[in-house]
Amino acid sequence: MDFATLLQLLESTIRMSTPLLLACLAGLFSERSGIFDIGLEGKMLIAAFFSAAIAYNTGNVWLGLLAGIGASLGLSAIHGLASITFRGNQLISGVALNFLASGITVLIAQSWYKQGGKTPTLTGGARLNEINLPLTETLRDVPVLGPIYAQVISGHAPLVYVAFLAVPATWWLLFRTRFGLRLRAVGEAPEAVDTAGISVIRLRYTAVAICGILCGIAGAYMATGLQPFFGKEMTAGRGYIALAALIFAKWRPWYALAACLLFGFLQAVAIRFQNFDLGAFTVPVQVMDALPYILTVVILAGFIGKAIPPRAGGTPYVKER
């Protein structure tokens, strides 16, 4: 493998990791507060549709992004209502929302655009264009680091940088602020938080809302940045891979970055090489595709460290009277 191939591989890794990373951090907020969210996929999908549709209708990608975030927040609100206020089963609510998103996006797209559940192709200002970071051209000639900066780090859509900046932001918010401490506590021992006179309900709703915003950005990036249109089921299971990454990362922000980059890298390798030739034997592409899930199962089974979910996760909080 030469240097140019490696650069293409890393560039592809960044693109493939970004939606995973955003969705993974979204899940992290929600699950750290004790609300399991299997509906990441649905939120991304509905955000993908509304961002592409509104960007197409208005010709402005940023309005599209806002619409995507709004739609994703809408699903978050339903999930919150079902699992926090009405204390329903969080998994069932999440699965239901996935089905809802899968159906409603195609239905609305068909009724608006009559293109078979697809939005028209975005052009010009309706499309999220790639930006070059400052100094890209000046540094390009620097050996080794120059091309890495120019090709791998620079030249992505702005939302990619948002995703990567969201990692330290999440870490700071969760581990260095009072809000973060309370949010983590509410996922471990909500009764303690309640005893301290802090509203469990409000904290959990806030976490679910942050989850909605991040999923919204992830979906918008897919339908306006990676592709300039929305297509039926275009998230193609990335929400579930993000959940796997979240478990793999043991619900920690920096680990989440590593897990998503690893999963993105595996996808990029699978895309570039299909059957990966290791000399002595060939790794079939199916193994590459399945590796994220296999690694997650290994982690869950406790072979490499132990993944312990937030203790109060999945159980609605009932105040003692």
Place this chain on the structure above:
Amino acid sequence: MTFMQKTLGTVAALALSAGAALADPALVYDLGGKFDKSFNEAAYNGAERWAKETGGSYKDIEMQSEAQREQALRRFAEAGYNPVITTGFSFAEPIKNVAADYPDTKFVNVDGFLPEIPENVLLINFQEHQGSYLVGMLAAMESKSGTVGFVGGMDIPLIRHFACGYAQGAKAVNPDINVIANMTGTTPAAWNDPVKGAELAKAQIGQGADVIYAAAGGTGLGVLQTAADEGIYSIGVDSNQNHLHPGSVLTSMLKRVDNAVYEAMTAGADLETGKFMTLGLAEEGVGYAVDENNSELITDEMTATVEDAKAKIISGDIDVVSYYANDSCPALDF
């Protein structure tokens, strides 16, 4: 009063029997969905053409999951629709299970294969490798870099069949050409993942490909989009996709599912069944698309070469090896 009742009863009975006698055809689309701009949409276009020309009506349904197939067939057969037309190879097994229970209903399947074909079943197959061979020749003639790409959807023999014909065509023009073939995935989600399609196209462009043939349903739209963005050529599939990115889509490998559906609906209940029908270049079942969107890309010289090859395939002078013949391809390793 009794007379009135009798008359009404007769009218009602007549209306009922009329409904059964003039059975409407039914059309069942595969998981890719009715408007995939490709395979299923071709079937839809054929049905619409029939409905417009004859004034007839038909019922259609899109599959959402594997489990619905047999159920949909039974529902249509019980409701008296005839013939019941299905698209996609996955319907062959459900049809085999259902056909014996509804001997008066005729079932048609596009792309399917059964070792033994029941009396009331018609299987229609296309010689995709012949059409792919021709677009492979066009790709090789258009390519400046000497590398052409292929992006398939789900990794199934049918898609390898496409890739194999394409590689043979490309190598017929330029024996040294490098053909990169990638599949999107191994699950049905691979038909609807334009993001991964785009990423595959970018990886192939990174390896020097300057013409990419996409046989991948909705995933292919991402491939065509990336090709247009990056300024290289792409080749569409099944339906004519030249209009999607005029000037960038070199041509489309046509699979005339629309004609097959149109003819099955026209024949109606008199359709000849119990056999296996193969539509190739000779029957105009497959071909390559030239229209106002790509006429400037295809030179007279290219047309002449391809038409010559087409005539030779029909006459048997060129033998395009089918992937199905021994589950391997002479021109391409998977």
